[in-house]
Amino acid sequence: MPSFRIASLASSGLARSFTTTARRLEIRDVSELPNRIVPNYKNSPTSSLLSLEWPSPPRNVLIVPKLYAPLVISSAVEFAKHIHSEYPNLHLIFEQRIASTIHDSLPFPIYSSDPTHFPTKIDLVATLGGDGTILRAASLFSLHASVPPILSFSMGTLGFLGEWKFEEYKRAWREVYMSGSRVGVSDLQGPHTQAATNGWNDGGNDAVGTREGWATIRGKNMGTTRASKILLRHRLKVGVYDENGANINAHLMPTSTAALTQPLHPVPPEIKELSNTGEPVVPDLHAINELVIHRGPNPHLAIVDVYVGNRFLTEAVADGILISTPTGSTAYSLSAGGTIIHPLTKTMLLTPICARTLSFRHLCLPLNKKVVLKVSKKNRGRELEVSIDGKRRAGVTIGMEIRVTGEVVGQVGDDDTWTGGVPCVIRSSGQGDEGDDDDGWVGGLNERLKFNYPVG
Amino acid sequence: MPSFRIASLASSGLARSFTTTARRLEIRDVSELPNRIVPNYKNSPTSSLLSLEWPSPPRNVLIVPKLYAPLVISSAVEFAKHIHSEYPNLHLIFEQRIASTIHDSLPFPIYSSDPTHFPTKIDLVATLGGDGTILRAASLFSLHASVPPILSFSMGTLGFLGEWKFEEYKRAWREVYMSGSRVGVSDLQGPHTQAATNGWNDGGNDAVGTREGWATIRGKNMGTTRASKILLRHRLKVGVYDENGANINAHLMPTSTAALTQPLHPVPPEIKELSNTGEPVVPDLHAINELVIHRGPNPHLAIVDVYVGNRFLTEAVADGILISTPTGSTAYSLSAGGTIIHPLTKTMLLTPICARTLSFRHLCLPLNKKVVLKVSKKNRGRELEVSIDGKRRAGVTIGMEIRVTGEVVGQVGDDDTWTGGVPCVIRSSGQGDEGDDDDGWVGGLNERLKFNYPVG
Amino acid sequence: MPSFRIASLASSGLARSFTTTARRLEIRDVSELPNRIVPNYKNSPTSSLLSLEWPSPPRNVLIVPKLYAPLVISSAVEFAKHIHSEYPNLHLIFEQRIASTIHDSLPFPIYSSDPTHFPTKIDLVATLGGDGTILRAASLFSLHASVPPILSFSMGTLGFLGEWKFEEYKRAWREVYMSGSRVGVSDLQGPHTQAATNGWNDGGNDAVGTREGWATIRGKNMGTTRASKILLRHRLKVGVYDENGANINAHLMPTSTAALTQPLHPVPPEIKELSNTGEPVVPDLHAINELVIHRGPNPHLAIVDVYVGNRFLTEAVADGILISTPTGSTAYSLSAGGTIIHPLTKTMLLTPICARTLSFRHLCLPLNKKVVLKVSKKNRGRELEVSIDGKRRAGVTIGMEIRVTGEVVGQVGDDDTWTGGVPCVIRSSGQGDEGDDDDGWVGGLNERLKFNYPVG
Amino acid sequence: MPSFRIASLASSGLARSFTTTARRLEIRDVSELPNRIVPNYKNSPTSSLLSLEWPSPPRNVLIVPKLYAPLVISSAVEFAKHIHSEYPNLHLIFEQRIASTIHDSLPFPIYSSDPTHFPTKIDLVATLGGDGTILRAASLFSLHASVPPILSFSMGTLGFLGEWKFEEYKRAWREVYMSGSRVGVSDLQGPHTQAATNGWNDGGNDAVGTREGWATIRGKNMGTTRASKILLRHRLKVGVYDENGANINAHLMPTSTAALTQPLHPVPPEIKELSNTGEPVVPDLHAINELVIHRGPNPHLAIVDVYVGNRFLTEAVADGILISTPTGSTAYSLSAGGTIIHPLTKTMLLTPICARTLSFRHLCLPLNKKVVLKVSKKNRGRELEVSIDGKRRAGVTIGMEIRVTGEVVGQVGDDDTWTGGVPCVIRSSGQGDEGDDDDGWVGGLNERLKFNYPVG
Ligand SMILES: NC(=O)C1=CN([C@@H]2O[C@H](COP(=O)(O)OP(=O)(O)OC[C@H]3O[C@@H](n4cnc5c(N)ncnc54)[C@H](O)[C@@H]3O)[C@@H](O)[C@H]2O)C=CC1
Ligand SMILES: NC(=O)C1=CN([C@@H]2O[C@H](COP(=O)(O)OP(=O)(O)OC[C@H]3O[C@@H](n4cnc5c(N)ncnc54)[C@H](O)[C@@H]3O)[C@@H](O)[C@H]2O)C=CC1
Ligand SMILES: NC(=O)C1=CN([C@@H]2O[C@H](COP(=O)(O)OP(=O)(O)OC[C@H]3O[C@@H](n4cnc5c(N)ncnc54)[C@H](O)[C@@H]3O)[C@@H](O)[C@H]2O)C=CC1
Ligand SMILES: NC(=O)C1=CN([C@@H]2O[C@H](COP(=O)(O)OP(=O)(O)OC[C@H]3O[C@@H](n4cnc5c(N)ncnc54)[C@H](O)[C@@H]3O)[C@@H](O)[C@H]2O)C=CC1
Structure with a gap:
C-alpha cells in the first residue's frame, strides 16, 4: 500500500x-x-x-x-x-x-x-x-x-x-x-x-x-x-449576552469534550462577518438537542425572566429552564415532562425543570420565534449554569441573558446552497424500496423509549 | 325607518x-x-x-x-x-x-x-x-x-x-x-x-x-x-370511515347546537366534487379545537389502534384519545396534560385521555402527517363516541376508523384565492402602531390561563 | 358419589x-x-x-x-x-x-x-x-x-x-x-x-x-x-345524598354485574341499625378501588365543589373527580396522573380527571378525613355519573352530594372481632420462610405496571 | 430595668x-x-x-x-x-x-x-x-x-x-x-x-x-x-453509609447556614448511645422537608439503585431522587411533579427528579418502610450531592448508600415523654372556638399555592 x-x-x-x-x-x-x-x-x-x-x-x-x-x-x-x-x-x-x-x-x-x-x-x-x-x-x-x-x-x-x-x-x-x-x-x-x-x-x-x-x-x-x-434535524441558534448586551459567545467554553480544557477554538476568519457597525459578527452557537439554564450546584432555586417575541412571558422560579429542538424532545425535555415532538415539526419547546408553581406547563413555539432568558436580579446564588447539548458552556450572572431562536434551514444565496440543520443519513431497509418514507421515528418511540408500553 | x-x-x-x-x-x-x-x-x-x-x-x-x-x-x-x-x-x-x-x-x-x-x-x-x-x-x-x-x-x-x-x-x-x-x-x-x-x-x-x-x-x-x-388558525380535516373503508361523514350529526336535532345539513351542490371513480367526494369535517374519541358512558376503557403516517404507533387503552390543533392545545388537551402550543406552530398534538400505562406521553406531529384512529376488536363496550370541538358527532364501533390530518392553508389555484384556516381578527391596540406584532397569545396565557401563576 | x-x-x-x-x-x-x-x-x-x-x-x-x-x-x-x-x-x-x-x-x-x-x-x-x-x-x-x-x-x-x-x-x-x-x-x-x-x-x-x-x-x-x-386492603365508605341531605344509598344500582338489572339487593335486616332519630341507618357503600364522579356522556365539563374536613377546598371543573384507595392508586387514578400508593399506607387520594386548570394537583389525605363532592349549581348538563369500582351506581344532579371517608379497620367491640378492609391472601413463596415480609407490591410495579421501564 | x-x-x-x-x-x-x-x-x-x-x-x-x-x-x-x-x-x-x-x-x-x-x-x-x-x-x-x-x-x-x-x-x-x-x-x-x-x-x-x-x-x-x-410534622431519619456499610453521618456538613463553614457540631455526649457491639450509635439526621440525591454540577445523569423494604425496586437514571415527608410534598417534590400530601398522613413520598424514562411515577410508601438509595457503579460522574431540607450535606460516590425511614412519633419510655416530629403551633382564629379543627392546610393550598386557580 x-x-x-x-x-x-x-x-x-x-x-x-x-x-x-x-x-x-x-x-x-x-x-x-x-x-x-x-x-x-x-x-x-x-x-x-x-x-x-x-x-x-x-x-x-x-x-x-x-x-x-x-x-x-x-x-x-x-x-x-x-x-x-x-x-x-x-x-x-x-x-x-x-x-x-x-x-x-x-x-x-x-x-x-x-x-x-x-x-x-x-x-x-x-x-x-x-x-x-x-x-x-x-x-x-x-x-x-x-x-x-x-x-x-x-x-x-x-x-x-x-x-x-x-x-x-x-x-x-x-x-x-x-x-x-x-x-x-x-x-x-x-x-x-x-x-x-x-x-x-x-x-x-x-x-x-x-x-x-x-x-x-x-x-x-x-x-x-x-x-x-x-x-434534516433542526438546530437552535444561541447567543449569550453580558449585562451590557454584548455577545460573549466567543468567550464560552468549547463544546467538544475531546478538548475539554482548551478555550473555545477561535472562530476561523472565513466565517467572521462584519455587522452594520463594522464590528465582526460573533457567530451563534447551535444546539441540536437543547439549551439549558440550571441552578447547577447552587442549592437555591434559579430565577429567570422569560421573554417570547419581545414580550415578557413569565418569571420562572425553578431548577432550570430548557429550550429544546424537536430532536431534543426525547432527551432532557422528556425527563422534565415535555412533549415528544416529531423531528420534522417546525417548533421549539420551552420546558421548565422543576418549576416551583403548579401552573408552568411546557410550551411549543414556532421555530422562528425569539426567546430570551434573562437572569433575574432576584437570584440569590452566584451564577447559573448554561449548557448546550449536555455540555456546560458558561456560568451566567445577574443581568446576563441568553437569546435563542430556530436556525433558518433551506436553500439560500445565488447558488442555492443548502444551509442549516444537521443532515442525518436515515437507515434504509436495503430493499431498494423507492417510496419508503420511514423516518424511523415511530420505531424509535416503541423500541427505544418504550412508548406506551403495555401494562399487565 | x-x-x-x-x-x-x-x-x-x-x-x-x-x-x-x-x-x-x-x-x-x-x-x-x-x-x-x-x-x-x-x-x-x-x-x-x-x-x-x-x-x-x-x-x-x-x-x-x-x-x-x-x-x-x-x-x-x-x-x-x-x-x-x-x-x-x-x-x-x-x-x-x-x-x-x-x-x-x-x-x-x-x-x-x-x-x-x-x-x-x-x-x-x-x-x-x-x-x-x-x-x-x-x-x-x-x-x-x-x-x-x-x-x-x-x-x-x-x-x-x-x-x-x-x-x-x-x-x-x-x-x-x-x-x-x-x-x-x-x-x-x-x-x-x-x-x-x-x-x-x-x-x-x-x-x-x-x-x-x-x-x-x-x-x-x-x-x-x-x-x-x-x-389564521389551523384546522384538522377529519373523515370517519366504516368497517368497509367507506367515508360516512355525510351521515354524521350536525355540528351546530343551533340545530341540534336536525340531520347534518346536506352538502351544497357546489362543493360536491367527483372523485377519480366518478363518485361524489365526501367533504371533510374540520375541527378548530380537536377531534376526540372517548368511551363516553361506557364504563370500560376504550381501545384504539393509532397509526401515524401509515405506521402502527400504538394500541391506546384509555378513556379516549384526542388530536388537537395548536388552538385546541389550551382546551381539552390542556386538561388531559398536553403541551400548550402557539397557534402559528404547524403541528398537531396527539394527547391520550387517562391512558392506562405509565408511558403514554403526548406527541406533536407535523401538521401534514396522517393519523388514523381505529376502533380495536378488543373493545368490550358497544361503541365509542366521536366529538369535534366538543360536539358529539358519531358513535363508532369495532373496525371503524377516523382519519385526521392538517388542512392545507395558503393561496391555491389560478386566482391565488386563500383557502384553509379560520381567519380571526386580532385585537389591535388602537394606537395605530404599524409594526405591532402582538398576537395576544402571551397575554392570554397569563391573564386567562394563569400560566405559571406565582406561589406564596 | x-x-x-x-x-x-x-x-x-x-x-x-x-x-x-x-x-x-x-x-x-x-x-x-x-x-x-x-x-x-x-x-x-x-x-x-x-x-x-x-x-x-x-x-x-x-x-x-x-x-x-x-x-x-x-x-x-x-x-x-x-x-x-x-x-x-x-x-x-x-x-x-x-x-x-x-x-x-x-x-x-x-x-x-x-x-x-x-x-x-x-x-x-x-x-x-x-x-x-x-x-x-x-x-x-x-x-x-x-x-x-x-x-x-x-x-x-x-x-x-x-x-x-x-x-x-x-x-x-x-x-x-x-x-x-x-x-x-x-x-x-x-x-x-x-x-x-x-x-x-x-x-x-x-x-x-x-x-x-x-x-x-x-x-x-x-x-x-x-x-x-x-x-388488609383499605376501603372507602361512600354515601350519596340528595338535595335535602337524605342518604339515597338504598336506591342505588347494585354493584355486581352478575345481577346488573336487579335493583340493589335489599339490606338484610341484621345490618339495619337505628339512628338516633329512630330511623334505620342506611348502610354505606364500600369502594376497594375508587369512587368516581364523571361527566359521562355529557359533552360539557362537570363542575363539582370539593370539601375536605368541612372546609371548602375548590370548585373542580373537569371530566370528573375520583377518590381512590391506595389499592385503586394503580387503577383509574394512575391513568389520570395520580401517584402510586403502597396499599398499607393510610391515605386516600383525590385525583382530578382532566381538570380545566393548570394547577389542580392530585392530593393525598389521611384516611380518616371526610371529603364531600357536591354537584355545583353551575352544571349545564343534566346529570353526572357516579361509579364505584368501575360500575355505574347513580346519576347525580345539581345539589346532590357524595360523602366519602376511609373505613375504620381493626378490632372493635367487646369480642375484639376484626372489622373493615378486604383481607387478601398474599402469595407465599412456598419455602416456609417465616420472616418473609413480601407483600408483592414491588414485584407488581415492575412486572405488571412496567414501572420505570428502562429506555434504550 | x-x-x-x-x-x-x-x-x-x-x-x-x-x-x-x-x-x-x-x-x-x-x-x-x-x-x-x-x-x-x-x-x-x-x-x-x-x-x-x-x-x-x-x-x-x-x-x-x-x-x-x-x-x-x-x-x-x-x-x-x-x-x-x-x-x-x-x-x-x-x-x-x-x-x-x-x-x-x-x-x-x-x-x-x-x-x-x-x-x-x-x-x-x-x-x-x-x-x-x-x-x-x-x-x-x-x-x-x-x-x-x-x-x-x-x-x-x-x-x-x-x-x-x-x-x-x-x-x-x-x-x-x-x-x-x-x-x-x-x-x-x-x-x-x-x-x-x-x-x-x-x-x-x-x-x-x-x-x-x-x-x-x-x-x-x-x-x-x-x-x-x-x-406534629413528620420527619425522616437519614443515615449516610460508605462503601463498607459504615455510617458517616458524623462527618457530614452542618445543616445550619448560620454556621455554614463549621464542621458538623459534635454530637453532645448525652445523646451518644452505645449499640449492641459497644460502639457509640451514630445519630440519625432528620429531614422535615426531604432528602435529595442529585447530580448537582455533574453534567451526566445520576444513576441510583432504589430499594424498598429490602427489595430492589428500580435503577433510577435521573437528575436525582427525593424522598419527602408530607410537609415537604409542597416543596421540591411538588416542583418535580409529586403529589400534595396532607401533613398528618403517615407516608413518605419518593419522587424522581427528571427521570429518563416515560414510566417513573412518584410513589407513596408507609412511613415505617425502609428505603435505600445506593449510588450505582454505572455512574460516570465523580460524585452525587446529598441534601437535606435544601442544604448540601455530603457528596456521595459509587457504592455509598443513603438509608431513609420515617421517624417514630408518639409517647415512649416509662415516663411517656413525647418524642419525634416537629411540633408546630397552629394559628388559632382567636375566637376561642373550642372545637375548631382547622389545620390551615386547605387555606394554604388556596392562598399560597394557588391550588386549582380558576382559568378565564
Ligand atoms: N435528567 C436528564 O434527563 C438529563 C438529560 N441530559 C441530556 O443528555 C444529553 C447529553 O447526552 P450525553 O452527553 O450522552 O449525556 P449522558 O451520558 O448523561 O446521557 C444522556 C442520555 O440521553 C440520551 N439522549 C441524548 N440525546 C437524546 C435524544 N435526542 N433523544 C433521546 N435520547 C437522547 C442518551 O442516549 C443518554 O441515554 C443532553 O443534551 C441532555 O438532553 C442531560 C442532563 C440531565
Ligand atoms: N375536560 C375538559 O377539559 C373538556 C374540555 N372540553 C373542551 O370544550 C370545548 C368545547 O367548548 P364549549 O362548547 O364551550 O364547552 P364547555 O362549555 O364545556 O366549555 C369548555 C371550556 O373550554 C374553554 N375553551 C374552549 N376552547 C378553548 C380553547 N381553544 N382554548 C382555551 N379554552 C377553550 C371554554 O372557554 C370553556 O371554559 C371542546 O372543544 C373541548 O376542547 C370538552 C369536554 C371536556
Ligand atoms: N381510564 C381508565 O384508566 C379507567 C379505569 N377504570 C378502572 O377500572 C376499574 C374496574 O375494572 P374492570 O371492571 O376490570 O374494568 P376494565 O375491564 O375496563 O379494566 C380496567 C383495567 O384496570 C385494571 N385494574 C383494575 N383495578 C386495578 C388496580 N387496583 N390496580 C391495577 N390495575 C387495576 C384491570 O386489570 C383492567 O386492566 C375501575 O375501578 C377503575 O379503576 C375504569 C374506567 C376508566
Ligand atoms: N426546584 C425546586 O423546587 C427546589 C426546591 N427546593 C426546596 O427548597 C427547600 C429549602 O428552602 P429554602 O432554604 O428556603 O430554599 P429557597 O430559598 O431556594 O426557597 C425554596 C422555596 O420553597 C419554599 N418552601 C420550602 N419549604 C416548603 C414547604 N414545605 N412547602 C411549601 N413551600 C416550601 C420556600 O418558601 C421557597 O419559596 C428545600 O427543602 C427544597 O424542598 C430546593 C431546591 C430546588
Missing part, C-alpha cells in the same frame, strides 16, 4: 508532507486537504425526507468514535481499513485525541487538526457510538450554518438518534457514498474487492472529483435513482 | 320580497343575498400575522351571539342597530333560532336560512359570547375550506379565543370593515354620528369593489396602510 | 332438601348453610402483613369465576372438584348466574342464592379471573364492614391485584384452609389423594371449631406456626 | 456571670440556663391536632430570625423587647451570628452558644421569616428526637409553613406561653399593659412548674381549657 499512498499524495498536491518523518506521514494536517464538497438535498413528493445528492464523490471523511471505549476504537479501525481498501482516494480524519490513539493501528496516513478546520474541509461524518457521540460530532460544527451529512452507527446499546447497526457498515457506507451519483450499483450487498480503474467527470466548485470516481467502484450498481434519505 | 328599508330593498334588487307580509319582510332568506366577497391576506415582513385586505367592502355579516343568554342577545341587538345605522348597506344575518328571537327588536329586515347557504354568502362573522360561541360559528363552515374572517367579542367572563371586549365594538367594527381599503380614516376613536348618504356599488358575485363604498363612510380615515391583523 | 352426598346432607342437618328433585339437590339455598366463621388476624413484629387464624376450619366457600369466559369456568369446575374430593365437608357457593351454568358439570350439590345472604354465610372467597373479578367479588360485600378473606387466582394475563397462579391452586388452598390451625402439615407440595374419613364438629352459628376438623386432613403438616399472610 | 436584671440573675443562680464585663453580661452562654421543659401533647377526640400542655411555664426561648434581612432583625428586636417586658423571667436565646448583631439593640442580657447546647436547653422556638427560616430552626435539632414547639411568624411574603402574621405576635405569644396552664385568661385580645410584679418559682432542671408562674401574669385569662393547637 505505501506506493499507492505516495501516488495519492502527489496527485492531491500534498506531496510536501511526504518528505517528513514516518510519524508526520501518519497524522497529517487537515488544512492540507482539498476543500469541502457541499451536497444537495432534493425534496421528494412522496416523502418528507430529503434525498442526498453529491455533485462529486465525497473525499474527506471525519470518523468520530465514542471516547474512552476501547471496543468502539477497534470498530473504528476496522471501518477505516475497509474504507481505505475499497475507496482508496478518500482521506480519513480523526479528532486529535483519537488520532494519536489510533494511528499506530492503521497502515496508512490519517488526518487530524484542531477542530477549527473541520467545517471547511469535512465532506461527510461517520460516528460510532451512542447519542452522545452524535452530539459531540455535531458540536464540532456548532459555530457553522452548514453541517456535513452524518452517518451514525450505534454500537451495543441502542441510542435514540443512532441509525445504523455497525454490522451494516459496508452497505451503509456504499449507499451514502454513491448517493445521487446516477451510477448504477448492482451488488449492494456483495463484496467490493476490486479497486476503481476509470477516472470520472466532475465539474463542481474546485472539486477534482469526476463522475468516474464513482464509476470506478465496479459492481456497485445501486439503480440510478437510488439515494440516501436525509432527515 | 320603514321608508329607508323599502328604498334599500328596491335599490338592492330584492324588491320582490317587498310584497310579502311584514313578517316576511323582517326575516329574509340568505339565498337572496349577493355572493360572498373573499378577502386577501397579505404577509408582512415584520409580523407573523396576516393583513386583511377586502377587494371591496363586505356586505353580508353573520352575527352569532351566545345561545340562551338574554344579556348577550341584547348586546347583539345593540350591535346590529349600530351597524345598520352607520353602515346602512350591510345585510345582517342570524341563525334561524336567533333570528326568530331577535327580529322583533330590530326595526329593519334581517336575513336567515338553513346554515347550508352561509358558506357561499357570508363575508364576515361577528361573534358575541365566549369560546364556545366562536367554536359554534366556525362549525357553520366546518365542511368548507374557506371560512370568512371572524371578529369575536367576549361578553363578561373572558374566554381564551375571544379577542375584543364588547365595549370596543364600534372601533373594532370600523377597523375590520375598512381593512385594506386604502381609504384614509381620520377619527378612528371618535364618535361616528353622521350616517353615510350615498349608496355604493354592490355588484353581486363579481363585485367590482369600488373604493366609493368605503369613501362614503365619512370621517373614517384610518391611515392608508392600516389593516386588521389576522391570525 | 350420590351416597356420600346424602350422608353429608343428613349429617349436616340439611336433610329436608333431600326430598326435593335432583335439580333442587344440586343447587341448594345458601340460607341453609351454617353461619359464617370469622377469622382472626394477628399482627407480626417482623411483617406489616397480618397472619390469618381460623378459630375453626372454614366451611362455606364462595367461588367467583370471571364472567363470560368459558376457559375460566372450566378451571372453576376443576377447582371445585379438587376441593370437594380432598376437603369433603366444605360447601361450595356460586353466584346464581354461574351456578346455573356450572351445576351440570359438578357431581355434587352446590349452593347459591341472591347475594344478600353471602355476608352472613361466606367464610372464604376464591376468585378466578383478573382484577375485575376480584372487584366483583368484593362488591358482593360492599354494604358490609366484614369481608371474608379472598384468595385470588389470576388466569392467563396477570392482573395487578391477583395473587396466585391458577396452577398453584392445590398448595394455595391448603395453605389458606389450614392457616393458623396449629396442625402440622408435612407435605405441602405433595399429592393429597387420601380423602378425610372423619366428620368434624360443624356447630352452626357459634361453631366450637374443634381442631379435629383440620387434624383429619391427613398428611398435611405445615409446621405449627405456618399461617397465610393477609394484606 | 438594670436592677431587675441583676436580681433575676442572682435568683437564678447565674450570679457568677455578673462580675464579668458588660459585654459578657449581654451575651451569656446557653449552658448556664436551666434544663429544658418538655411539654405534653394531648389528643383530642374532635381534632386531629394535638393540644400543647406545659407542665410548668417555658423559660428558655430561642428566637430565630431570617438571615441577612435587616427588617426582620428589627422585628426580632421588637419581639424580644415585648417578651422581656411582659414575661420578665424568660431567657432569650439567639444563634451566635444573630446574637452578635442584635445584642447592642437590647437593654438586657441575651443567651447564645454553639447550637450543640440547644436541644437540652430550649423550651420553645420562635421563628421570624419564611419557610427557609423554619427549616433552619428545625435543622438545629436535626440530630435529636425531641424538638421543642415552634411558633412561626411569617414576615412579608407568606410562606407555606409559616403560621402567624407578625402583627399578631402578642396574642400568639401569650396563647402558646399559657397553653395548658389551666389559668384563666380574660383579655386575650386586649392590651397587656400591666407587667407581672412577682417573680416565680424557677426551679432549675426538674422544674416543679408551679401554677404561680402563670398566675402572676395578671389579666391573662384564657379560659381554663384553652390550649395551643399543635401540628
